[in-house]
Amino acid sequence: xxxxxxxxxxxxxxxxxxxxxxxxxxxxxxxxxxxxxxxxxxxxxxxxxxxxxxxxxxxxxxxxxxxxxxxxxxxxxxxxxxxxxxxxxxxxxxxxxxxxxxxxxxxxxxxxxxxxxxxxxxxxxxxxxxxxxxxxxxxxxxxxxxxxxxxxxxxxxxxxxxxxxxxxxxxxxxxxxxxxxxxxxxxxxxxxxxxxxxxxxxxxxxxxxxxxxxxxxxxxxxxxxxxxxxxxxxxxxxxxxxxxxx
Ligand SMILES: [Zn+2]
Ligand SMILES: [Zn+2]
Numbered sequence: 479x480x481x482x483x484x485x486x487x488x489x490x491x492x493x494x495x496x497x498x499x500x501x502x503x504x505x506x507x508x509x510x511x512x513x514x515x516x517x518x519x520x521x522x523x524x525x526x527x528x529x530x531x532x533x534x535x536x537x538x539x540x541x542x543x544x545x546x547x548x549x550x551x552x553x554x555x556x557x558x559x560x561x562x563x564x565x566x567x568x569x570x571x572x573x574x575x576x577x578x579x580x581x582x583x584x585x586x587x588x589x590x591x592x593x594x595x596x597x598x599x600x601x602x603x604x605x606x607x608x609x610x611x612x613x614x615x616x617x618x619x620x621x622x623x624x625x626x627x628x629x630x631x632x633x634x635x636x637x638x639x640x641x642x643x644x645x646x647x648x649x650x651x652x653x654x655x656x657x658x659x660x661x662x663x664x665x666x667x668x669x670x671x672x673x674x675x676x677x678x679x680x681x682x683x684x685x686x687x688x689x690x691x692x693x694x695x696x697x698x699x700x701x702x703x704x705x706x707x708x709x710x711x712x713x714x715x716x717x718x719x720x721x722x723x724x
Pocket of ligand 1: 488489498539541542634691
Protein backbone atom coordinates (compact mmCIF):
# COMPACT_ATOMS: atom_id res chain seq x y z
CA UNK A 479 0.00 0.00 0.00
CA UNK A 480 1.13 3.56 -0.70
CA UNK A 481 0.01 6.27 1.72
CA UNK A 482 0.03 9.95 0.74
CA UNK A 483 -0.70 12.58 3.35
CA UNK A 484 -3.03 15.32 2.11
CA UNK A 485 -3.49 17.08 5.43
CA UNK A 486 -2.81 16.46 9.08
CA UNK A 487 -3.71 19.48 11.17
CA UNK A 488 -5.96 18.97 14.16
CA UNK A 489 -9.24 20.90 14.05
CA UNK A 490 -8.07 23.83 11.90
CA UNK A 491 -5.29 24.21 9.32
CA UNK A 492 -2.06 26.15 9.52
CA UNK A 493 -1.26 28.49 6.62
CA UNK A 494 -1.00 26.58 3.30
CA UNK A 495 -2.05 23.44 5.06
CA UNK A 496 -5.08 21.21 5.45
CA UNK A 497 -6.98 19.21 8.01
CA UNK A 498 -7.10 15.42 8.03
CA UNK A 499 -6.88 13.54 4.75
CA UNK A 500 -4.90 10.74 3.12
CA UNK A 501 -4.74 8.80 -0.11
CA UNK A 502 -4.29 5.06 0.25
CA UNK A 503 -3.43 3.35 -3.01
CA UNK A 504 -2.86 -0.25 -3.96
CA UNK A 505 -3.06 -2.23 -7.16
CA UNK A 506 -4.35 0.75 -9.16
CA UNK A 507 -7.13 1.52 -6.66
CA UNK A 508 -7.32 4.92 -4.94
CA UNK A 509 -9.01 5.39 -1.57
CA UNK A 510 -9.48 8.92 -0.16
CA UNK A 511 -9.34 8.40 3.59
CA UNK A 512 -10.85 11.39 5.40
CA UNK A 513 -11.70 14.50 3.42
CA UNK A 514 -10.92 17.31 5.83
CA UNK A 515 -11.08 20.93 4.72
CA UNK A 516 -8.27 21.72 2.30
CA UNK A 517 -7.48 18.14 1.31
CA UNK A 518 -9.20 18.19 -2.09
CA UNK A 519 -6.69 20.78 -3.29
CA UNK A 520 -3.71 18.69 -2.16
CA UNK A 521 -5.38 15.56 -3.58
CA UNK A 522 -5.16 17.03 -7.08
CA UNK A 523 -1.39 17.29 -6.79
CA UNK A 524 -1.38 13.48 -6.89
CA UNK A 525 -4.47 12.19 -8.70
CA UNK A 526 -7.37 13.52 -10.76
CA UNK A 527 -10.65 13.77 -8.88
CA UNK A 528 -12.04 11.19 -11.28
CA UNK A 529 -9.38 8.73 -10.14
CA UNK A 530 -10.91 8.47 -6.64
CA UNK A 531 -12.43 4.97 -6.47
CA UNK A 532 -13.76 5.07 -2.89
CA UNK A 533 -13.92 7.34 0.16
CA UNK A 534 -13.62 6.54 3.86
CA UNK A 535 -14.81 9.12 6.42
CA UNK A 536 -13.90 8.53 10.05
CA UNK A 537 -16.59 10.89 11.32
CA UNK A 538 -18.76 13.90 10.57
CA UNK A 539 -16.61 16.68 12.02
CA UNK A 540 -15.75 19.14 9.26
CA UNK A 541 -11.99 18.74 9.68
CA UNK A 542 -12.52 15.16 8.45
CA UNK A 543 -15.32 15.41 5.90
CA UNK A 544 -15.80 18.99 4.61
CA UNK A 545 -14.18 18.49 1.21
CA UNK A 546 -16.70 15.82 0.30
CA UNK A 547 -18.96 18.77 -0.56
CA UNK A 548 -16.84 20.27 -3.37
CA UNK A 549 -15.99 16.76 -4.54
CA UNK A 550 -19.73 16.09 -4.77
CA UNK A 551 -20.36 19.21 -6.83
CA UNK A 552 -17.77 18.15 -9.41
CA UNK A 553 -19.34 14.67 -9.39
CA UNK A 554 -22.60 16.27 -10.53
CA UNK A 555 -20.80 17.04 -13.79
CA UNK A 556 -19.11 13.69 -14.26
CA UNK A 557 -21.91 11.47 -12.90
CA UNK A 558 -19.33 9.09 -11.44
CA UNK A 559 -20.73 7.04 -8.54
CA UNK A 560 -18.32 6.60 -5.61
CA UNK A 561 -18.80 4.33 -2.57
CA UNK A 562 -18.42 6.13 0.77
CA UNK A 563 -17.62 4.06 3.85
CA UNK A 564 -18.09 5.98 7.07
CA UNK A 565 -19.09 6.01 10.69
CA UNK A 566 -22.84 5.78 11.11
CA UNK A 567 -24.86 8.99 10.71
CA UNK A 568 -22.24 10.80 8.58
CA UNK A 569 -24.63 10.99 5.62
CA UNK A 570 -27.45 12.30 7.83
CA UNK A 571 -25.15 14.91 9.33
CA UNK A 572 -23.85 16.12 5.97
CA UNK A 573 -27.02 16.02 3.86
CA UNK A 574 -28.71 19.12 5.38
CA UNK A 575 -26.06 21.41 3.86
CA UNK A 576 -26.87 20.15 0.37
CA UNK A 577 -29.41 22.34 -1.40
CA UNK A 578 -32.83 20.96 -2.28
CA UNK A 579 -31.78 21.08 -5.94
CA UNK A 580 -29.28 18.23 -5.46
CA UNK A 581 -30.29 16.25 -2.37
CA UNK A 582 -31.32 13.30 -4.53
CA UNK A 583 -27.95 13.23 -6.29
CA UNK A 584 -26.13 13.41 -2.92
CA UNK A 585 -27.84 10.14 -2.04
CA UNK A 586 -27.27 8.59 -5.45
CA UNK A 587 -23.79 9.66 -6.57
CA UNK A 588 -22.40 8.46 -3.25
CA UNK A 589 -23.10 4.86 -2.30
CA UNK A 590 -23.19 5.27 1.47
CA UNK A 591 -22.00 2.41 3.66
CA UNK A 592 -22.40 3.38 7.35
CA UNK A 593 -20.21 1.22 9.58
CA UNK A 594 -20.31 0.64 13.33
CA UNK A 595 -17.98 -1.18 15.66
CA UNK A 596 -17.30 -4.72 14.45
CA UNK A 597 -18.48 -4.07 10.91
CA UNK A 598 -16.35 -5.28 8.02
CA UNK A 599 -16.45 -4.15 4.39
CA UNK A 600 -14.41 -4.58 1.25
CA UNK A 601 -13.77 -2.27 -1.66
CA UNK A 602 -11.21 -2.87 -4.39
CA UNK A 603 -8.17 -4.48 -2.74
CA UNK A 604 -8.99 -3.07 0.71
CA UNK A 605 -10.73 -4.72 3.63
CA UNK A 606 -12.01 -2.41 6.37
CA UNK A 607 -12.75 -3.36 9.95
CA UNK A 608 -14.21 -0.70 12.23
CA UNK A 609 -13.59 -0.32 15.97
CA UNK A 610 -15.06 1.76 18.77
CA UNK A 611 -13.58 5.15 19.57
CA UNK A 612 -13.96 7.68 22.37
CA UNK A 613 -14.92 10.94 20.70
CA UNK A 614 -17.62 13.59 21.07
CA UNK A 615 -19.51 12.07 18.14
CA UNK A 616 -19.31 8.60 16.66
CA UNK A 617 -15.88 7.98 15.10
CA UNK A 618 -14.86 4.92 13.13
CA UNK A 619 -11.34 3.83 13.98
CA UNK A 620 -10.40 1.61 11.06
CA UNK A 621 -8.05 -1.27 10.40
CA UNK A 622 -7.36 -1.59 6.68
CA UNK A 623 -5.75 -4.64 5.10
CA UNK A 624 -4.54 -5.24 1.57
CA UNK A 625 -2.46 -8.18 0.39
CA UNK A 626 -1.09 -9.05 3.81
CA UNK A 627 -0.25 -5.48 4.85
CA UNK A 628 -2.15 -3.59 7.55
CA UNK A 629 -2.69 0.07 8.35
CA UNK A 630 -4.68 1.33 11.31
CA UNK A 631 -6.08 4.88 11.37
CA UNK A 632 -7.44 6.17 14.65
CA UNK A 633 -9.52 9.06 13.33
CA UNK A 634 -10.36 11.23 16.35
CA UNK A 635 -10.43 9.45 19.67
CA UNK A 636 -9.42 9.66 23.27
CA UNK A 637 -7.72 6.69 24.89
CA UNK A 638 -9.88 3.58 24.83
CA UNK A 639 -9.23 -0.13 25.18
CA UNK A 640 -10.29 -0.93 21.61
CA UNK A 641 -7.57 1.24 20.08
CA UNK A 642 -4.59 -1.09 20.68
CA UNK A 643 -6.79 -3.95 19.48
CA UNK A 644 -7.55 -2.08 16.25
CA UNK A 645 -3.85 -1.38 15.71
CA UNK A 646 -2.54 -4.77 16.88
CA UNK A 647 0.61 -5.60 14.90
CA UNK A 648 -0.20 -3.11 12.12
CA UNK A 649 2.60 -2.28 9.70
CA UNK A 650 1.72 1.40 10.18
CA UNK A 651 -0.39 2.98 12.93
CA UNK A 652 -1.63 6.45 12.01
CA UNK A 653 -2.75 7.85 15.34
CA UNK A 654 -3.93 11.22 16.44
CA UNK A 655 -2.03 13.10 19.13
CA UNK A 656 -3.86 16.39 19.39
CA UNK A 657 -2.47 17.43 22.71
CA UNK A 658 0.59 17.60 24.94
CA UNK A 659 0.90 17.00 28.68
CA UNK A 660 0.28 20.71 29.28
CA UNK A 661 -3.18 20.24 27.74
CA UNK A 662 -4.26 17.59 30.25
CA UNK A 663 -7.77 18.28 31.48
CA UNK A 664 -8.46 20.76 28.67
CA UNK A 665 -11.59 18.88 27.63
CA UNK A 666 -13.15 15.52 28.21
CA UNK A 667 -10.79 12.85 26.84
CA UNK A 668 -12.00 13.01 23.24
CA UNK A 669 -8.46 13.34 21.88
CA UNK A 670 -5.07 11.83 22.73
CA UNK A 671 -2.07 13.43 24.32
CA UNK A 672 1.23 12.46 22.70
CA UNK A 673 2.09 10.19 25.62
CA UNK A 674 -1.24 8.39 25.17
CA UNK A 675 -0.73 7.90 21.44
CA UNK A 676 2.68 6.43 22.21
CA UNK A 677 1.17 4.14 24.84
CA UNK A 678 -1.49 2.92 22.40
CA UNK A 679 1.21 2.17 19.81
CA UNK A 680 3.29 0.36 22.44
CA UNK A 681 0.28 -1.67 23.62
CA UNK A 682 -0.56 -2.54 20.01
CA UNK A 683 2.95 -3.88 19.45
CA UNK A 684 3.56 -1.81 16.31
CA UNK A 685 6.97 -0.65 15.14
CA UNK A 686 5.91 2.43 13.13
CA UNK A 687 3.74 5.21 14.53
CA UNK A 688 2.69 8.10 12.30
CA UNK A 689 1.41 10.92 14.50
CA UNK A 690 -1.36 13.05 13.01
CA UNK A 691 -4.01 15.62 14.02
CA UNK A 692 -1.57 17.68 16.07
CA UNK A 693 -3.13 20.85 17.48
CA UNK A 694 -1.46 23.52 15.26
CA UNK A 695 0.24 25.54 18.04
CA UNK A 696 1.87 22.44 19.54
CA UNK A 697 5.52 22.16 18.35
CA UNK A 698 6.36 18.87 16.65
CA UNK A 699 9.66 18.47 18.46
CA UNK A 700 7.82 18.49 21.76
CA UNK A 701 5.18 16.11 20.41
CA UNK A 702 8.00 13.75 19.40
CA UNK A 703 9.72 14.08 22.76
CA UNK A 704 6.56 13.30 24.73
CA UNK A 705 5.55 10.45 22.38
CA UNK A 706 8.96 8.86 22.84
CA UNK A 707 8.47 8.63 26.61
CA UNK A 708 5.93 5.85 26.06
CA UNK A 709 6.92 4.42 22.64
CA UNK A 710 10.30 2.99 21.60
CA UNK A 711 9.55 2.44 17.90
CA UNK A 712 9.80 4.73 14.89
CA UNK A 713 7.88 8.01 15.24
CA UNK A 714 6.87 9.82 12.05
CA UNK A 715 4.65 12.82 11.43
CA UNK A 716 1.88 13.05 8.86
CA UNK A 717 2.57 16.12 6.79
CA UNK A 718 1.13 17.28 3.48
CA UNK A 719 2.57 15.52 0.45
CA UNK A 720 4.45 12.97 2.54
CA UNK A 721 4.40 9.61 0.78
CA UNK A 722 5.29 6.32 2.34
CA UNK A 723 4.96 2.62 1.67
CA UNK A 724 3.02 0.49 4.12
ZN1 LIG B 1 -10.52 16.27 14.08
ZN1 LIG C 1 -13.51 15.08 15.62
